[in-house]
Amino acid sequence: MKTYRKELHFNLPTRRGYVNITQQVQTCINESGIKEGLVLVNPMHITASVFINDDESGLHQDFEKWLEKLAPEKPHSQYRHNGFEDNADAHLKRQVMGREVVAAITDGKLDFGTWEQIFYGEYDGKRTKRVLVKIIGE
Numbered sequence: 586m587k588t589y590r591k592e593l594h595f596n597l598p599t600r601r602g603y604v605n606i607t608q609q610v611q612t613c614i615n616e617s618g619i620k621e622g623l624v625l626v627n628p629m630h631i632t633a634s635v636f637i638n639d640d641e642s643g644l645h646q647d648f649e650k651w652l653e654k655l656a657p658e659k660p661h662s663q664y665r666h667n668g669f670e671d672n673a674d675a676h677l678k679r680q681v682m683g684r685e686v687v688a689a690i691t692d693g694k695l696d697f698g699t700w701e702q703i704f705y706g707e708y709d710g711k712r713t714k715r716v717l718v719k720i721i722g723e
């Protein structure tokens with residue numbers, strides 16, 4: 586069995602945002618030389634998500650509106666976590682959007698349905714964060 590590990594770096598200029606990382610993950614698969622296996626992608630942080638959904642800007646605005654209803658950023662004082670920080674909402678948003686993605690690799694490609702795309706979801710940006718890509722297979 587072969588293994589591959591890489592860290593991707595993201596530094597979004599805004600507090601919240603989404604980045605389609607499907608091509609970057611496919612590049613990792615290409616570099617790994619693995620044709621049949623699994624790829625795990627997860628942020629190495631607790632205020633960001635990696636998830637699969639549609640690359641459609643209306644949907645991304647819907648995520649923003651929905652998450653702000655569930656866990657509004659402000660007022661910061663509404664959260665017990667915000668004693669020394671202001672990112673309680675980011676921890677909560679990440680919790681509902683999920684930590685990681687595991688996807689099948691078949692014949693050297695992400696084995697996806699038509700509309701599946703991998704996203705990095707940022708909820709407390711303006712700083713560099715790491716995303717782990719781990720691939721196993723042969």
Ligand code: ZN
Pocket residue numbers: 666670672673676
């Ligand atoms: Zn925090």
